[in-house]
Amino acid sequence: xxxxxxxxxxxxxxxxxxxxxxxxxxxxxxxxxxxxxxxxxxxxxxxxxxxxxxxxxxxxxxxxxxxxxxxxxxxxxxxxxxxxxxxxxxxxxxxxxxxxxxxxxxxxxxxxxxxxxxxxxxxxxxxxxxxxxxxxxxxxxxxxxxxxxxxxxxxxxxxxxxxxxxxxxxxxxxxxxxxxxxxxxxxxxxxxxxxxxxxxxxxxxxxxxxxxxxxxxxxxxxxxxxxxxxxxxxxxxxxxxxxxxxxxxxxxxxxxxxxxxxxxxxxxxxxxxxxxxxxxxxxxxxxxxxxxxxxxxxxxxxxxxxxxxxxxxxxxxxxxxxxxxxxxxxxxxxxxxxxxxxxxxxxxxxxxxxxxxxxxxxxxxxxxxxxxxxxxxxxxxxxxxxxxxxxxxxxxxxxxxxxxxxxxxxxxxxxxxxxxxxxxxxxxxxxxxxxxxxxxxxxxxxxxxxxxxxxxxxxxxxxxxxxxxxxxxxxxxxxxxxxxxxxxxxxxxxxxxxxxxxxxxxxxxxxxxxxxxxxxxxxxxxxxxxxxxxxxxxxxxxxxxxxxxxxxxxxxxxxxxxxxxxxxxxxxxxxxxxxxxxxxxxxxxxxxxxxxxxxxxxxx
Amino acid sequence: xxxxxxxxxxxxxxxxxxxxxxxxxxxxxxxxxxxxxxxxxxxxxxxxxxxxxxxxxxxxxxxxxxxxxxxxxxxxx
Numbered sequence: 319x320x321x322x323x324x325x326x327x328x329x330x331x332x333x334x335x336x337x338x339x340x341x342x343x344x345x346x347x348x349x350x351x352x353x354x355x356x357x358x359x360x361x362x363x364x365x366x367x368x369x370x371x372x373x374x375x376x377x378x379x380x381x382x383x384x385x386x387x388x389x390x391x392x393x394x395x396x397x398x399x400x401x402x403x404x405x406x407x408x409x410x411x412x413x414x415x416x417x418x419x420x421x422x423x424x425x426x427x428x429x430x431x432x433x434x435x436x437x438x439x440x441x442x443x444x445x446x447x448x449x450x451x452x453x454x455x456x457x458x459x460x461x462x463x464x465x466x467x468x469x470x471x472x473x474x475x476x477x478x479x480x481x482x483x484x485x486x487x488x489x490x491x492x493x494x495x496x497x498x499x500x501x502x503x504x505x506x507x508x509x510x511x512x513x514x515x516x517x518x519x520x521x522x523x524x525x526x527x528x529x530x531x532x533x534x535x536x537x538x539x540x541x542x543x544x545x546x547x548x549x550x551x552x553x554x555x556x557x558x559x560x561x562x563x564x565x566x567x568x569x570x571x572x573x574x575x576x577x578x579x580x581x582x583x584x585x586x587x588x589x590x591x592x593x594x595x596x597x598x599x600x601x602x603x604x605x606x607x608x609x610x611x612x613x614x615x616x617x618x619x620x621x622x623x624x625x626x627x628x629x630x631x632x633x634x635x636x637x638x639x640x641x642x643x644x645x646x647x648x649x650x651x652x653x654x655x656x657x658x659x660x661x662x663x664x665x666x667x668x669x670x671x672x673x674x675x676x677x678x679x680x681x682x683x684x685x686x687x688x689x690x691x692x693x694x695x696x697x698x699x700x701x702x703x704x705x706x707x708x709x710x711x712x713x714x715x716x717x718x719x720x721x722x723x724x725x726x727x728x729x730x731x732x733x734x735x736x737x738x739x740x741x742x743x744x745x746x747x748x749x750x751x752x753x754x755x756x757x758x759x760x761x762x763x764x765x766x767x768x769x770x771x772x773x774x775x776x777x778x779x780x781x782x783x784x785x786x787x788x789x790x791x792x793x794x795x796x797x798x799x800x801x802x803x804x805x806x807x808x809x810x811x812x813x814x815x816x817x818x819x820x821x822x823x824x825x826x827x828x829x830x831x832x833x834x835x836x837x838x839x840x841x842x843x844x845x846x847x848x849x850x851x852x853x854x855x856x857x858x859x860x861x862x863x864x865x866x867x868x869x870x871x872x873x874x875x876x877x878x879x880x881x882x883x884x885x886x887x888x889x890x891x892x893x894x895x896x897x898x899x900x901x902x903x904x905x906x907x908x909x910x911x912x913x914x915x916x917x918x919x920x921x922x
Numbered sequence: 923x924x925x926x927x928x929x930x931x932x933x934x935x936x937x938x939x940x941x942x943x944x945x946x947x948x949x950x951x952x953x954x955x956x957x958x959x960x961x962x963x964x965x966x967x968x969x970x971x972x973x974x975x976x977x978x979x980x981x982x983x984x985x986x987x988x989x990x991x992x993x994x995x996x997x998x999x
Contacts, residue, residue: 425953546966638972747981
């Protein structure tokens with residue numbers, strides 16, 4: 319969908335646009351309003367900061383819009399700010415759309431002044447004008463535009479109003495021609511920029527704000543609960559519990575539909591006349607990729623809920639609620655956000671650690687994240703716990719999540735000792751107002767993230783499944799146990815004998831190193847044909863070994879992608895290796911203890 | 923006095939920020955700098971402080987608040 323169907327005759331050719339603004343300024347809404355679903359997500363070269371690019375038609379031409387990470391300033395203080403500053407410098411002719419929250423004009427203008435100094439063609443997009451109007455105030459956009467020497471367009475990113483005007487202004491933008499005072503402030507010091515911003519905001523917005531006018535109404539009552547020393551943490555636990563419940567119930571509902579589709583496809587594949595082809599389709603495609611694809615609903619719903627928590631403003635309250643607890647392990651509340659995001663996927667969770675100011679805090683959170691059970695581990699739990707523990711499977715899965723959190727906290731405590739961490743700077747965070755997220759925006763974000771999961775299923779998991787299937791089918795006509803894969807499994811399995819894992823389980827773990835979903839596809843390839851995987855599992859392991867297996871899967875390295883992201887985000891091969899080694903050691907020891915305890919309880 | 927000593931409902935002026943320059947700059951970018959008026963919306967142990975700064979709200983860890991010197995400007999509510 320394009321934002322603009324007008325055909326201004328003066329417009330021709332494509333134009334590059336960089337979308338920049340402070341966190342919580344409504345930048346994502348403006349990006350969505352301009353580009354609709356025409357988006358592509360990637361990474362900035364050299365760093366793993368998410369890079370979104372979209373297109374927007376203006377008459378015959380197009381704007382190629384790049385969404386820059388939210389930044390408070392162009393000083394290279396955090397990784398995001400470095401990316402923003404470098405992007406502006408690398409493309410001096412690219413138009414900058416500076417998204418500015420009208421309700422916080424005074425705090426946002428210093429960044430605008432830095433952008434004027436950067437010299438790129440500039441357009442200012444004023445958002446949250448409805449919230450400002452609700453307070454009985456408005457900004458004189460024309461005066462502001464004259465002062466800044468750039469077009470100022472009021473936009474309602476949520477409803478899309480003003481997006482067309484903004485796109486056109488961006489297409490026609492030129493280098494800013496600020497007033498003398500604004501130009502001097504833009505080139506001046508930090509204090510000068512702030513002083514000028516205050517003066518400017520008072521000029522263009524009559525009736526300045528009163529300090530700390532309390533937020534009343536529903537938001538005030540919600541904060542009385544969310545920011546309460548006792549009720550806040552309890553509410554946080556309730557929110558997390560509700561997130562899992564919703565993921566399980568809604569995901570299960572949709573997942574069962576996909577399961578029956580997979581069963582029909584499997585029945586159809588069984589009728590294929592070429593046995594080797596039938597074996598490939600059933601083993602590698604359906605057993606491998608199909609099992610992973612059937613879990614898409616769980617992943618999508620988890621991402622949908624996490625997007626809701628982020629966009630509604632609750633995630634910042636969660637940081638508040640967990641701050642006191644995180645202090646005990648030498649971190650602060652903001653460090654908890656990546657851990658919650660880890661329930662969705664460890665890769666963006668490790669990337670989210672970049673919002674922490676201290677490099678040491680970032681590293682410690684990166685070491686903790688792999689222990690939060692991601693959505694790829696969830697189906698492995700559901701499958702194995704369901705096959706062995708029947709009605710108690712839910713408790714087993716919940717126990718695994720709790721065990722993962724405890725392992726993360728333990729890791730934080732150990733890392734605090736090893737790195738001799740003192741008291742850090744502490745929590746510095748804006749508390750954004752509550753906002754009801756737009757369903758369209760939530761669906762778009764969740765879909766973008768799910769698409770990455772699906773792309774993984776179509777590439778790396780397909781390759782891994784096909785490779786494993788090939789190893790399990792060679793030499794032709796041999797049974798799985800006598801195949802090449804079987805021989806490899808038998809060779810490694812003595813190492814895992816104390817844990818009660820047979821060769822197939824060991825191959826599952828080895829392949830799970832690529833991605834956790836591959837554990838299922840591997841077991842699917844190795845399970846006897848003709849029965850469902852959950853029915854075949856009791857023939858492969860006992861309940862004690864199954865429990866130990868689950869604990870091992872929880873604690874060892876999540877996937878190759880996580881390792882790669884950790885390597886690039888931490889910039890340290892040493893700490894990445896330590897993280898992997900620590901995870902495997904902890905997994906082995908814990909699985910051994912669980913196996914021993916299970917044997918004592920008569921579960922072996 | 924330090925900001926940590928202010929009570930919920932107090933209105934204070936920032937006198938000086940005694941923090942490493944990176945943290946002080948970040949606070950400045952969020953609008954908290956000498957001369958600014960702050961409203962202490964919440965100060966309850968062991969949670970961070972919630973502060974009103976114009977129309978924005980800030981959460982600051984208790985350690986940080988201990989390093990911000992403020993002057994009280996209004997009687998407690």
